[in-house]
Amino acid sequence: MAMILPGRTTHEHDGALVVFLIGMRVNRLWRPDLYLPVFAAMPKMLAELSRDPGSGLLGFRTLLGAGGPTVVQYWSSVEKLYAYASAxxxxxxxxxxxxxxxxxxxPETVGIWHETYVVDRAESLYVAVPAMGLAAATTPVPVRPRSDRAAQRLGAEATRAA
Known part of the structure; x- marks a missing residue:
C-alpha cells in the first residue's frame, strides 16, 4: 500500500507542463475482439514511456468511467508528446x-479521443492520500502558510492585486 502523505500537500514544479487526456469509448459491447486490443495497447505505451526518463512523460493516472477508460498524462513539453506520437x-x-x-x-465500434492542454499555472491540494496525480508526476510538498489557499497556490491573488 502506498504511503499516505501527512497533512495537506500540494505539488511543486518549475518549467513547462502539458496535460494530455486520452480515452476510449466502447460503442459495441458485443465486439470485444475489436475493443480489447485497443484497451491492451495503452499499458504497453505507458510502460515504454516510463522506462525512458527522457521521453517527457512525467507521470500518469488511469481512470475508469461509464464510457470507458481515460488516462491523464503529465508531460514536460508538447514537443516531446508529439515526438513520441510520431516516432x-x-x-x-x-x-x-x-x-x-x-x-x-x-466503424463506430470503439471510439478514441484525446485533449491536450499546455498549462501556464496549476494548483493542487491533497489531504490524507498518497502522492497522486500532479503531485506524483512532479514533487509533492507540504502546504505552507503562504500557499494555504487555492488562489495563493495558483498565483491568482498576485494577478488580482496587479
Whole structure:
C-alpha cells in the first residue's frame, strides 16, 4: 500500500507542463475482439514511456468511467508528446495503425479521443492520500502558510492585486 502523505500537500514544479487526456469509448459491447486490443495497447505505451526518463512523460493516472477508460498524462513539453506520437519505432505507431485498420472494417465500434492542454499555472491540494496525480508526476510538498489557499497556490491573488 502506498504511503499516505501527512497533512495537506500540494505539488511543486518549475518549467513547462502539458496535460494530455486520452480515452476510449466502447460503442459495441458485443465486439470485444475489436475493443480489447485497443484497451491492451495503452499499458504497453505507458510502460515504454516510463522506462525512458527522457521521453517527457512525467507521470500518469488511469481512470475508469461509464464510457470507458481515460488516462491523464503529465508531460514536460508538447514537443516531446508529439515526438513520441510520431516516432516510427514507438509502441504508439503500430497501435494507431491497427486501430485505424479495425475502425475502417467496423466503424463506430470503439471510439478514441484525446485533449491536450499546455498549462501556464496549476494548483493542487491533497489531504490524507498518497502522492497522486500532479503531485506524483512532479514533487509533492507540504502546504505552507503562504500557499494555504487555492488562489495563493495558483498565483491568482498576485494577478488580482496587479
Amino acid at each position: 516510427p519505432e514507438s509502441e504508439h505507431r503500430p497501435a494507431w495503425t491497427a486501430f485505424n485498420r479495425r475502425a475502417r472494417n467496423a
